[in-house]
Amino acid sequence: MQRFEDKTVVVTGGGGGIGGATCRRFAREGARVAVLDLNPGAAETVAARIEAEAEGGRALALRCDITERASVDAAVAAVLERFGAIDVLVNNAGWDVFRPFTKTEPAQWEKLIAINLTGALHMHHAVLPGMAARKAGRIVNIASDAARVGSSGEAVYAACKGGLVAFTKTIAREHARHGITANVVCPGPTDTALFADYKEGAGNPEKLMEAFTRSIPLGRIGQPDDLPGAILFFASDDAAFVTGQVLSVSGGLTMNG
Structure with missing residues (x-):
């Protein structure tokens, strides 16, 4: 039996590099995968590849703007209608602008916060009630090593990802009694x-x-293929007693402990 057989997984930013690799890996391990992306063509490409490559692969491509709550609610409703309960949520979507903080503008801060932090809040808020009602669920948030050690030219992005780490730990505490785990993967x-x-x-x-x-x-x-192993570990039963943790996948660029 595959690890994610009969499980429904939602991946935001699923049409991109890390997101696409993660969606395909979940599908190969038996999951029904909802590929959410702002770019519907990218989402459809990943979903089509899943259905072509994974034996019995089941994928649903959905356009979703995570910065808009109505878009999030519509996407979640479509997943529930097609696949039923959501077992795993992977918040992977992100965006950045690379320049020193003093050369950025408030409009850029707002966009960075909306995509990298508020968007993940929308997804949690839409999915968590169902997980809590079933007393089961896995959440994996994709942050960045910029959240752990900082990164020149990425001040607001790092702040958002640092906020996502703190938010994840809080969700892990609040929802442990519901059998929900929440963990973070930080790519380098x-x-x-x-x-x-x-x-x-x-x-x-x-x-x-x-x-x-x-x-x-x-x-x-x-x-991109270096990330799914860590993500699927946190989403699997192998990590049933792991919550509120942060794992760097950076080739050793940042070390802690």
């Missing part, structure tokens, strides 16, 4: 579209890539 530099924007914003992407590669003990930038 990972070869995604967001990281490509980061390199371009730095002005010298080749030099930045070389510096990152030298600083990572395992000697390379992370790939």
